[in-house]
Amino acid sequence: xxxxxxxxxxxxxxxxxxxxxxxxxxxxxxxxxxxxxxxxxxxxxxxxxxxxxxxxxxxxxxxxxxxxxxxxxxxxxxxxxxxxxxxxxxxxxxxxxxxxxxxxxxxxxxxxxxxxxxxxxxxxxxxxxxxxxxxxxxxxxxxxxxxxxxxxxxxxxxxxxxxxxxxxxxxxxxxxxxxxxxxxxxxxxxxxxxxxxxxxxxxxxx
Amino acid sequence: xxxxxxxxxxxxxxxxxxxxxxxxxxxxxxxxxxxxxxxxxxxxxxxxxxxxxxxxxxxxxxxxxxxxxxxxxxxxxxxxxxxxxxxxxxxxxxxxxxxxxxxxxxxxxxxxxxxxxxxxxxxxxxxxxxxxxxxxxxxxxxxxxxxxxxxxxxxxxxxxxxxxxxxxxxxxxxxxxxxxxxxxxxxxxxxxxxxxxxxxxxxxxx
DNA sequence: ACCTGAACACCGTTCAAGT
DNA sequence: ACCTGAACACCGTTCAAGT
Numbered sequence: 051x052x053x054x055x056x057x058x059x060x061x062x063x064x065x066x067x068x069x070x071x072x073x074x075x076x077x078x079x080x081x082x083x084x085x086x087x088x089x090x091x092x093x094x095x096x097x098x099x100x101x102x103x104x105x106x107x108x109x110x111x112x113x114x115x116x117x118x119x120x121x122x123x124x125x126x127x128x129x130x131x132x133x134x135x136x137x138x139x140x141x142x143x144x145x146x147x148x149x150x151x152x153x154x155x156x157x158x159x160x161x162x163x164x165x166x167x168x169x170x171x172x173x174x175x176x177x178x179x180x181x182x183x184x185x186x187x188x189x190x191x192x193x194x195x196x197x198x199x200x201x202x203x204x205x206x207x208x209x210x211x212x213x214x215x216x217x218x219x220x221x222x223x224x225x226x227x228x229x230x231x232x233x234x235x236x237x238x239x240x241x242x243x244x245x246x247x248x249x250x251x252x253x254x255x256x
Numbered sequence: 257x258x259x260x261x262x263x264x265x266x267x268x269x270x271x272x273x274x275x276x277x278x279x280x281x282x283x284x285x286x287x288x289x290x291x292x293x294x295x296x297x298x299x300x301x302x303x304x305x306x307x308x309x310x311x312x313x314x315x316x317x318x319x320x321x322x323x324x325x326x327x328x329x330x331x332x333x334x335x336x337x338x339x340x341x342x343x344x345x346x347x348x349x350x351x352x353x354x355x356x357x358x359x360x361x362x363x364x365x366x367x368x369x370x371x372x373x374x375x376x377x378x379x380x381x382x383x384x385x386x387x388x389x390x391x392x393x394x395x396x397x398x399x400x401x402x403x404x405x406x407x408x409x410x411x412x413x414x415x416x417x418x419x420x421x422x423x424x425x426x427x428x429x430x431x432x433x434x435x436x437x438x439x440x441x442x443x444x445x446x447x448x449x450x451x452x453x454x455x456x457x458x459x460x461x462x
Numbered sequence: 463a464c465c466t467g468a469a470c471a472c473c474g475t476t477c478a479a480g481t
Numbered sequence: 482a483c484c485t486g487a488a489c490a491c492c493g494t495t496c497a498a499g500t
Contacts, residue, residue, distance in 0.1 A: 082464075105492060116466040121494065178384075185443055216457075218450045226443055227454060230436035237391055237432050244424045248433060251422075252458030288483075311473060322485040327475065 086123050088113040093134050101175035102131055131179050132190035138169040139198055146201040156214035159205045160250045163228050167246060170232035177232035184226055199225065216255045292329050294319040299340050307381035308337055337385050338396035344375040345404055352407040362420035365411045366456045369434050373452060376438035383438035390432055405431065422461045
C-alpha cells in the first residue's frame, strides 16, 4: 500500500535541477529530492555524533530545514532510520549472495552475521531502534528487512542441512539473536570479538 | 549506604497504622514506610500491566499518591526499578550459593543464567532498562548488581577452571550477554528455550 | 505543492505551597 | 518532615499559515 497507484514521472524528467522555484512559489521535483538527500545526510551526521535516537529536531536543524519537512519525507522517526539503513541492507543482500557462492554454508553464515552486527553497531542506539521492529512487518525497518530475511533464511537452511547449525532456530530468531549481540557490542566494544564468537558458537548444534 | 545507620523502630512499633497524623501535621515513621510499600506494590502492579517503562505518573496514581512522593522515596525512575528488583537480586544470590554446592560448575552456571533471564523477563521492558545500567556502577541497578557480580563471577571462574566455559568471557560480559538474551526472549517468548540453549552453547569453549 | 514553526501531547523531574 | 501537584524541560508529531 506504500507505492502510489501511478508511477509515471515523464512530465518532469528533463527539468534542470538548479532551476529556481516558479513565481507562484511552485517547487520542482529536484528541490524536493534535494531536501530528501539533505535530510538523509544530516541524519547520518547527527546519528554518528549523537546516536540513532537523537532528537529529530537536531536532524532538521542540521539539514537547515524545519521539522515539518522531515515528516513530509519520512512518516515517522523510524522511517528516517529505515531510510538511512537501506544502503546497509542492500549491501548485506549482496554480501549474502556472494558468500553463498564462495564459502561453505557455516562459514558463509558466520561471516555474514558478523557483518550484520557490524552494520547494526555503526551508530550508537541503532540496534536498540531495530530490535522491536524486526518482528513487525508493518514497521518501517521490519518491512525493509523482508528481503534480508529471505537471503539470510537461505543461508541458514544451507547450514542447517549440512548439520553445522542447530535446527531449532529460524531466520527471525537468528536475526534477533544477532541484533541482541549488537546491543552487547554497543555496551562492550572492546569485547566485540568474544561476543561474535559467542554468537557463532551458540548457533552450533549441541 | 542504603540502610539507615540506626535501624531501631521500637518507639513506633505498637502504634496503630490507621492513626491520624499528629495535630501539627507531623507524620510518623510508619506512614512514610507505608507509602514506600504502597509505591513498590503499585510499581509491581503497573509494571506487570504496562511494562517496566510505564509512566511514573501511572505508578503514583496507582498508589494514590502524588508524583512528588515517588521522587521523595526514589531519586529517579531507575531507582524505583532497582527497588522492585532487589528481591530478585537477593534470590539470585541465594540461588548461586545453593547451586554451587549441589551441581557441577557448568550445570550450576547454566541453571543460574536461566533463572537470571527468567527474572529479567518478569516485566516487559525490564531487560531494556537494566542493560545500559549493568556496566555503570553509579547507576541504581548497576550498584545493586555488585554483589551479583561477585557470586556470578565465582561460578564463572569455577566453570572456566574446569574447561567447560570459554576463558575470554568475564563476568560483566556474561551478564550482559544474558541480559541481551532476555531481550530476545521478550521479543520471541515462544522460542525462549532455544534462546537459552543458544546462550549456554555460546559460552562453551570452541 | 511544499515548507515552516508554533502548538499540542506526553513524560521525567523539580519546587513552592500546603499540612 | 512529608506530601501535593502545578510548572518546567524535552521531544515526537500535527497542522494552520505562508510561499
